[in-house]
Amino acid sequence: MNPITLHTKVLPSLLGGTSRHPLPGDLIRPSSLSSDGALEMLTLMGQALRFERPSTPESFIVEPEIKDNRKIIADGLRRPLIRLLTTKNVTEHPGRALARVFDRLRLRPHPFDLPLIDGFIRSNAEKLGPTAQQWADRQKPDAETRSYFDPELLDESNWRQATLSRSVAYLEQRRRDDADAARALVESTWAQEEADARFRLLQVFQTRLSISDQPFLSRLEKDRAPRVRALAARFLARLGASSENPALGACLERIKQSQSGLLRKHTILKTELPANLKDQAASRWILQTFTDVSFGELAGAFKVTEKELIESASKDEPLLLALALIATNECRLDLLELVIANLPNAWERMFEAGLETLGTMTASERQRWEEIVVHPYRKDVPTAYSLWDWLHRITDSEAPSSVMSIALHAKLLTKVPEQERGGAPWVEMIAAICPASQRQELREQLTKFDQSQTITPLALLEILDGMENDRTHV
Amino acid sequence: MSLTFERIEALAPDQASLTAARKLLKSSYWPTLAEGEGLAWGECQGSGATPYRVVINEANAGYKCTCPSRKFPCKHALALMWMRADRSAAFAPATVPDWVKDWLFRRRGTSNSPSKTDDEAKPKTRPSIRLTEIPAAGADVDPKAEQRAAATRERNRLEREAAVLAGLEDLDTWLSDQVQQGMANFIAQTAQVCRTIAQRLVDAKAPGLAGRLDGLPTRLFTLPGPARPSAAIRELGQVHLISQAYRRTSELPELLAADARQAVGWSVTREALLNDSERLRVNAKWRVFAVLSEAQPDRLRRVETWLWRQSGTDGMPQCAVLLDFIPISTGATVGGYLVGDQIDAELSFYRSTIPLRAQINTLKKGAEQSSEPLTLPDEPLSASYAKYEHALAQLPWLGTIPLSFRTASVRRNREQLYLCDDESGLSLPLHASQANQASPLASLDRIDGIGLWNGYEFTLAWAETQLGRWMRS
Numbered sequence: 001m002n003p004i005t006l007h008t009k010v011l012p013s014l015l016g017g018t019s020r021h022p023l024p025g026d027l028i029r030p031s032s033l034s035s036d037g038a039l040e041m042l043t044l045m046g047q048a049l050r051f052e053r054p055s056t057p058e059s060f061i062v063e064p065e066i067k068d069n070r071k072i073i074a075d076g077l078r079r080p081l082i083r084l085l086t087t088k089n090v091t092e093h094p095g096r097a098l099a100r101v102f103d104r105l106r107l108r109p110h111p112f113d114l115p116l117i118d119g120f121i122r123s124n125a126e127k128l129g130p131t132a133q134q135w136a137d138r139q140k141p142d143a144e145t146r147s148y149f150d151p152e153l154l155d156e157s158n159w160r161q162a163t164l165s166r167s168v169a170y171l172e173q174r175r176r177d178d179a180d181a182a183r184a185l186v187e188s189t190w191a192q193e194e195a196d197a198r199f200r201l202l203q204v205f206q207t208r209l210s211i212s213d214q215p216f217l218s219r220l221e222k223d224r225a226p227r228v229r230a231l232a233a234r235f236l237a238r239l240g241a242s243s244e245n246p247a248l249g250a251c252l253e254r255i256k257q258s259q260s261g262l263l264r265k266h267t268i269l270k271t272e273l274p275a276n277l278k279d280q281a282a283s284r285w286i287l288q289t290f291t292d293v294s295f296g297e298l299a300g301a302f303k304v305t306e307k308e309l310i311e312s313a314s315k316d317e318p319l320l321l322a323l324a325l326i327a328t329n330e331c332r333l334d335l336l337e338l339v340i341a342n343l344p345n346a347w348e349r350m351f352e353a354g355l356e357t358l359g360t361m362t363a364s365e366r367q368r369w370e371e372i373v374v375h376p377y378r379k380d381v382p383t384a385y386s387l388w389d390w391l392h393r394i395t396d397s398e399a400p401s402s403v404m405s406i407a408l409h410a411k412l413l414t415k416v417p418e419q420e421r422g423g424a425p426w427v428e429m430i431a432a433i434c435p436a437s438q439r440q441e442l443r444e445q446l447t448k449f450d451q452s453q454t455i456t457p458l459a460l461l462e463i464l465d466g467m468e469n470d471r472t473h474v
Numbered sequence: 475m476s477l478t479f480e481r482i483e484a485l486a487p488d489q490a491s492l493t494a495a496r497k498l499l500k501s502s503y504w505p506t507l508a509e510g511e512g513l514a515w516g517e518c519q520g521s522g523a524t525p526y527r528v529v530i531n532e533a534n535a536g537y538k539c540t541c542p543s544r545k546f547p548c549k550h551a552l553a554l555m556w557m558r559a560d561r562s563a564a565f566a567p568a569t570v571p572d573w574v575k576d577w578l579f580r581r582r583g584t585s586n587s588p589s590k591t592d593d594e595a596k597p598k599t600r601p602s603i604r605l606t607e608i609p610a611a612g613a614d615v616d617p618k619a620e621q622r623a624a625a626t627r628e629r630n631r632l633e634r635e636a637a638v639l640a641g642l643e644d645l646d647t648w649l650s651d652q653v654q655q656g657m658a659n660f661i662a663q664t665a666q667v668c669r670t671i672a673q674r675l676v677d678a679k680a681p682g683l684a685g686r687l688d689g690l691p692t693r694l695f696t697l698p699g700p701a702r703p704s705a706a707i708r709e710l711g712q713v714h715l716i717s718q719a720y721r722r723t724s725e726l727p728e729l730l731a732a733d734a735r736q737a738v739g740w741s742v743t744r745e746a747l748l749n750d751s752e753r754l755r756v757n758a759k760w761r762v763f764a765v766l767s768e769a770q771p772d773r774l775r776r777v778e779t780w781l782w783r784q785s786g787t788d789g790m791p792q793c794a795v796l797l798d799f800i801p802i803s804t805g806a807t808v809g810g811y812l813v814g815d816q817i818d819a820e821l822s823f824y825r826s827t828i829p830l831r832a833q834i835n836t837l838k839k840g841a842e843q844s845s846e847p848l849t850l851p852d853e854p855l856s857a858s859y860a861k862y863e864h865a866l867a868q869l870p871w872l873g874t875i876p877l878s879f880r881t882a883s884v885r886r887n888r889e890q891l892y893l894c895d896d897e898s899g900l901s902l903p904l905h906a907s908q909a910n911q912a913s914p915l916a917s918l919d920r921i922d923g924i925g926l927w928n929g930y931e932f933t934l935a936w937a938e939t940q941l942g943r944w945m946r947s
Contacts, residue, residue, distance in 0.1 A: 015703050017656025036646060038653050039714045046711020047870055049704055050929060051863060056901040057892070060885035063917045075942065079480065088489045111914040112944050118910075138913075452496035 001027065006048050010041050070108040070129040071473040077466045078110050084459050085117045091425050092123070093392060093432035094460045099124035100397065101467050103165075108132060126163045133163060156181075160189050168200050172360050175207040183213055195225035202231050203360050206330065214239055238294045247292035252301055254289070255319065266311070267304055271318040283321060283352035290322040295330055298323075306335055314342045321349045328369065331361050337372050344376035351390045358394055366395040374403045381406055383416045385425055392433050399433040408441055414448065422453040431457035436468060477532055477559040478843065484812050485535060486552055487545045487804060495552035501563045503553075508568035514558050515574050516565075518550045528554045529574045533840035535810040538577045546804040634679045638738060641678020642717045645671065649714055657703040664706070665691040682739030686713060688771050696906065697930060705930065712871045732825040733869055744833050747822055754823040755835060756791060759784040761848055762815040762841070763876075763924055764935035764946060774799045777809045780876060780935065781832075782924065784816065784849050792851075793876045794821050794832040813936070813945050815841035827869040847938055848878075850922055855879035856898035862927060877902075877932070878924040884915040884934075891916065893925070893932050902932040908946070915944060 005027070013021040018038055028037035073081065084094055098120070102108065108129035114121055118135075121128060125136035154162055154170040162170070174182035186201050193201065202220070205213055213235065220232035237245035256270045277285055299309040313319040320343040327336035328350070340346045350373070358366055370391065374381070382388075399407070407430065416426055427446065434442045439461050446454045467473075486492045498518060501507070505525060506517040512533050517525035518541075526541040528550045537551040547555070557563040570578075648671045652660045660667065668687045675684035690709055694702050719726060719734035726734065736742070747753060760781040767777045779796040798809045811817070818839035823829035858877040866872050883894050884904070891904040891912055904912055912934055915921060923937035923944075937944040 011704075011707075014653060014707055015657050017654055017659060019654040020656070035718075036650060039646065039649055042649070042653055042707065043711040043715045043718070046708040047715070049708050049711075050866060050870075053859070053900060054902055056894075056899055057887035057890075060887050060892070060894075063886070066917070072941075083483070111917070111941060114914060115911045116947065135914075450497070451499055452493065455496065 001044070003048050003052075006045050010045050014042060014045055064134055066130050066134055068108060068129050068131045070106045070131075072110050073102075073107050073467065074470040074472040074474070075110075076472070077463055077470065078113055080459055080463050080466075081109070082113055082116050084456065084463060085120045087456060089424065090456060091428045093389075093425075093429045094456065095120045095123060096392065096396060097398070097432035097460060097464065098467075099127040101464055102129075103127035105467060105473075107467060107473055126165045130163070156185060159185065164197055164200060168204060168360065169362065171201060171204045172207060172362065175204050179208040179210060180212060183216055187216060195228065198223065198225060198228050199231065200360075202228055202235075205235055206360060209235055209238060211239055234292045237292070238297060245293065245297060247289075248297050248301060251290055251293050251298065251322075255302075257302060267302060267308070268315065269302065269309075269312040269319055270316045271322070273318060280352075282318060283349055284354050286318055286322050287325055287353040287355060290326055291329065293326060295323070295326050295332060295335060298326070306332075307338065310335065310338045310342070317343065317349075321346065321353065324350060325353060325355060328355065329359060331359065331365060333365065333368055333372060336369065340372055340376060347373045347377070347391070348382065348387060351387055355394065363397050366397045367400045370395050370397075370403055371400050374406060378406065379410050381410050381412055383412065385416070385420060385429070388429055388433075389425070392429055398435050401435055401437060404433065404435055404438045408438060408445065411445070413445055422449040424453070424456060427454060427457040428460065431460045434461070436464070439465065477530075477535070477555050479556075479559055480843075481535065481812055482552060482555045482559060485547055485555070485810075487547070491545055491547075491549050491552055494549035495556055498549060498553035499556060499562060504557075504563065507557070507563055507565045509565040510568050510570050513570060513574060513578075514554060514565055515571070516554055518553070520550075526550050527573055529577055530554050530558070531578075532558065534837065535841075544803060546800075637677075637679045639721070641675050641680050641683075642720065644674055644678070645683065645713070645717055648674075649710060652710060657706045660706055660710075661694065661702050664694060680739045682737050683713060683716065684739070685770070685772075686716075686737075701930075708929070716871050727827075729825055729827045730869070733827055733871075736824070736826070737871055742824060747824060747833055748835060750822075750825075753825070754791070754829055755820055756783065756794075756823070756832075757820040757836075758790075759816060759818050760794065760821070761844070761846075762811045762813055762817075763848060764926060764933070765809065765811065765813055766926070766933070769802055770799075773802050775802050779809050779811050780926065781817075781821075782848050782876070784846075791823060791829050791832075793830060794823065795830050796834065797831060811841055812843070813947075814843050814845075816844040816846070817841045828865045828872060828875070830875070847943075848924060848936060850878045850880060850924065850938075852880060853878070854897060855882045855893065855895035855902070856900050859895075859900055859902075859927075874926050874928045876924055876935075877927045880922045881920045882923070883918070883920055884912055886913075886916050893934060902927065903930075905931040905933045908934060911947065912944075914941075915939065 009024050009027060013023045023038055023041055028041065030037040030040060081098070084090065085098075102124075106129075108131055109117065109121070111131055114132060114135045121132050122136045125133045154166065159167050159170045171182055171185065174185065182204070186204075190198065190201075205217070217232045217236050217239075220228055221236075223229050223232065234245075234247075237247070254272055254274075256272055258268045258270070259265045260268045271286075273282055273285065295306050295309070299306045302309065302312070304312060310320075310323060313323055320339055324336060324339045324343060324346045327333070327339055343349065358369060361369060374391075413426060413430060414421065420426060427449065430442065431446075443458065443461060446457060483492065486495070498504075503519055504516050505519060506515075508515055513529060513531055515527070515529040517527055519525045520541060526539055528537070528539045530537045530551060535555075537547045537555070539548050539550045541548050541550055543549070558565070648667075652667070668690050672684040672688035675681070675687065686709075690706075693709070694705055697705055716734060716737045719730070720738045723731035723734055761784050762779055763782045764780040765777065766780070767775055769775050777798040777800060779798070781794045781796065783790065783792050783794070796809070796811075800809075817834075817837060819834050820836040820838070821832040822835040823832045855877065858879055862872075862875055862877060865875060879893070879895065881896075883896065885892050885894050885901070889909055890906075891909055892901040893904060894901045915934075915937060918939050918941065921937040921939045921944075923934065925932050925934040925936070927933075933946065934944075935946045
């Protein structure tokens with residue numbers, strides 16, 4: 001009996017049941033009187049199937065071509081990295097710190113480790129190079145994915161081949177050098193961009209916004225994404241291209257102007273918050289109300305210069321908060337510094353307001369922003385974890401040395417509320433924001449805690465040192 | 475065996491145990507810490523008045539603690555291993571105390587304990603398994619009592635043989651019913667019908683066949699729907715083949731008869747195996763290339779440690795598998811060995827046409843992590859597969875078997891990954907659980923490696939690639 005006979009005559013009977021499809025009588029030849037011919041056919045068929053080789057698919061998927069010029073992290077760091085990132089209940093701070101260093105040093109995780117640290121890869125794909133980005137996108141439909149290249153140097157021909165964050169950084173620089181050329185670049189790829197990318201690219205127009213951007217921005221009033229439409233409308237309002245900015249009108253309704261001084265009159269501005277607004281909601285209301293207004297518009301409305309506007313608001317904390325938020329939004333760190341001279345607790349107030357992004361600020365601008373916000377506290381740094389957590393999230397950078405010095409000299413880790421002292425969120429966050437030059441000092445402070453509390457932060461510091469100093473990345 | 479953090483992490487039953495162990499790293503918890511003869515022991519002050527006594531054997535990651543914890547290893551044993559691994563505490567050299575000696579004495583298995591001289595370590599000439607069924611009369615043994623015990627054993631054996639044969643008759647009837655109703659119908663009610671016959675076979679003292687049928691629904695439902703009816707034919711066909719072979723063991727070659735008895739459920743104890751002078755022994759360096767762990771319906775976890783022979787003479791088994799059974803309730807998921815470990819040991823193989831299952835007879839050198847590559851034969855996947863087919867012809871109910879390969883590639887068709895041999899066109903589907911972890915291999919041109927083939931799916935265990943070594947985790 002050959003396999004073909006088995007398949008054509010025996011298999012259908014076994015599948016359908018011999019009571020309904022009896023086995024062909026001529027094939028049943030029991031090996032002995034006591035044997036059951038049907039069971040012997042079952043065995044024979046089973047063995048024949050076992051000897052069949054697995055079928056080969058007609059075609060295989062061609063894997064996407066990825067040009068990843070980044071070096072793979074040194075072998076010795078792979079296990080500690082996986083262990084750290086897969087530790088149960090680890091906070092997001094170590095992952096953020098690691099992703100930043102991967103990006104800064106242009107390193108990438110080993111491709112074999114991607115499945116093991118999937119959560120980290122998905123959260124930080126943009127900073128980990130094209131291989132990681134392809135991994136994070138692998139379940140997206142083809143239409144939503146793009147080619148995966150990460151050129152070392154970006155220019156006008158390849159700027160969108162890089163990750164979105166690098167493309168935005170390139171565009172930001174281009175806006176500063178040549179705003180019109182940058183706009184032309186955005187226009188050339190606009191139709192292919194998805195909503196998130198369109199929003200982030202449009203944010204760059206904040207830098208050197210000019211009347212020549214108006215035709216492009218006008219076209220965006222019909223964009224499919226509401227947030228893109230809203231941002232374009234804000235820019236148009238700032239340019240005075242649309243009818244008067246409705247947000248400005250809403251702000252001005254809430255600001256009372258008066259004059260003060262005997263010899264030299266100067267303007268005093270005071271905010272009148274809505275009567276039904278609860279105290280704890282005031283900061284949020286200010287953020288929502290003043291987000292869509294520019295510093296220039298507000299100063300123009302009161303016919304004062306930007307600096308005079310800050311002076312006029314110096315006695316009104318809500319308005320100072322509004323100005324701090326506007327200065328942050330417009331990346332006017334010079335003005336922010338002046339505002340914070342009058343509002344030393346701006347850090348806490350901006351946190352209460354729910355500020356979620358620093359927009360298109362560069363890494364150095366974020367660090368400078370952090371310095372401006374933290375410096376007024378000096379030795380009385382806040383000991384609320386939520387504030388430091390927010391600071392790290394919003395800046396997404398390591399702390400400037402001066403800020404870290406404040407935290408270390410104030411012995412922040414030992415001053416936090418007792419029930420939180422040595423807790424994973426604190427020690428992991430401090431290790432994640434610590435610059436390389438101050439890691440040793442931090443290690444010394446960590447020795448005062450129980451060894452079981454410092455395993456993760458010390459491991460993080462060790463890995464970061466390894467990434468920065470190891471020369472065996474390949 | 476060098477204790478490393480990776481090994482301790484792998485041994486820990488869960489993350490909570492590791493966290494708890496961390497808290498015991500302070501030397502103030504340990505009034506006694508000592509070492510000697512490859513062992514380390516200590517007393518850990520718990521909540522009670524008497525400290526817990528903890529001992530670990532670094533050679534094979536063995537451990538014992540007097541605490542009442544149901545986790546194995548407990549936090550005390552983990553903490554002691556941890557302190558050994560990071561050298562954070564001083565262990566005073568000392569002679570092995572009696573309680574440690576007791577533990578060593580009671581402990582099954584062999585080690586490279588330095589207290590054992592070479593002569594002692596040498597396996598003594600022992601009678602074969604068959605001969606051991608009639609124990610030799612000792613000087614201080616009552617011959618009559620021995621005779622009575624032997625007669626009882628023989629009576630029990632005959633009773634069990636009769637029970638098994640009766641169970642096989644029931645099995646035939648059950649199989650005939652399934653064939654009459656058809657495999658499509660069998661798939662629809664497989665869990666229920668398999669459970670019923672498995673229980674009957676347990677009563678008939680045929681636990682091997684019972685386990686095979688009890689696990690059948692799980693095996694079938696891991697396969698894609700269209701493949702299940704033909705897989706059921708394969709599986710039930712094997713069951714019938716085993717039952718027929720068992721009835722005819724006297725007509726079969728000795729090794730195949732041993733396979734049939736083992737498949738039905740007659741087990742050979744470790745002691746019996748090591749007492750068998752005719753057993754196959756292979757003295758070599760072995761490399762752990764896979765550790766598989768599976769929870770069984772009987773609340774035991776089956777841990778398979780697959781070894782690859784790195785040295786030694788040709789003609790001997792190239793692979794071996796050590797089986798351990800751990801209660802699921804302990805939370806432990808691995809044995810004492812990790813993938814990548816190398817051991818220098820003499821293994822004793824259970825009698826089989828295709829010898830795979832083994833026990834460590836003498837451990838000359840404990841496990842050490844090694845970065846050396848596996849000494850894979852220079853042959854493609856198709857050649858290994860041909861060997862599998864040859865082995866299948868010799869042992870028709872052959873289970874999982876290692877296949878090595880060179881210059882193969884991993885390719886994807888939809889969500890399924892395949893290990894492909896481009897030259898012969900052979901493609902083995904990778905185990906569904908590896909769709910994620912083996913995915914990065916799909917972008918590489920060629921890989922060399924080894925894995926486990928169960929007739930349906932290939933579990934890739936180890937691969938040498940241009941990006942370095944890939945290991946199943």
